[in-house]
Amino acid sequence: LSSSSVGRRQLHLASTALFLLYQIKDAKAIELPKALNKYVKRKKLDPLETYVPAIILCQAQFEDIEKALQSDKPKYTDSRSLLRSGPAASLRINIRAVAQYASEAGNGKVASDAVDECLSALEDLDSLLLRASRDDSKASTEAMKSKVNTAVVALD
Secondary structure (H helix, E strand, O other): OOOOHHHHHHHHHHHEEEEEEEEHHHHHOOOOHHHHOOOOOOOOOHHHHHHHHHHHHHHHHHHHHHHHHOOOOOOOHHHHHHOOOOOHHHHHHHHHHHHHHHHHHHHHHHHHHHHHHHHHHHHHHHHHHHHHHHHOOOOOOHHHHHHHHHHHHHHO
């Protein structure tokens, strides 16, 4: 690269950084995303009725995982596959959409906390199932059942 192209690149980066600093300085932290919204196309949410049945099916799927964990020799890899397939595969999208509807209805904080709690419990469950499938003695089925229960309660 020539020194002039590096200079132009640095100038471009510096001007972009200055522009962003100017925007942040003059706009409140909450207003900046609003300013960017006109440049970002967001998909309009589908009707609420399209998301709720999938979430209910996820609850049933998680209860199936909990039942599978109650057997004498649970198949952790099968439970992990069940956690990643069917309605559970699109759970993240569905619960965030429902949380957006709740936010528009004035219950955004409660919904956001429930989404975070559910997703965190599912990530922990996935980790526990993976560790158990690798014969890690610290990954107890009781901890897994607790994570499933936390996720189901958060979905309610």
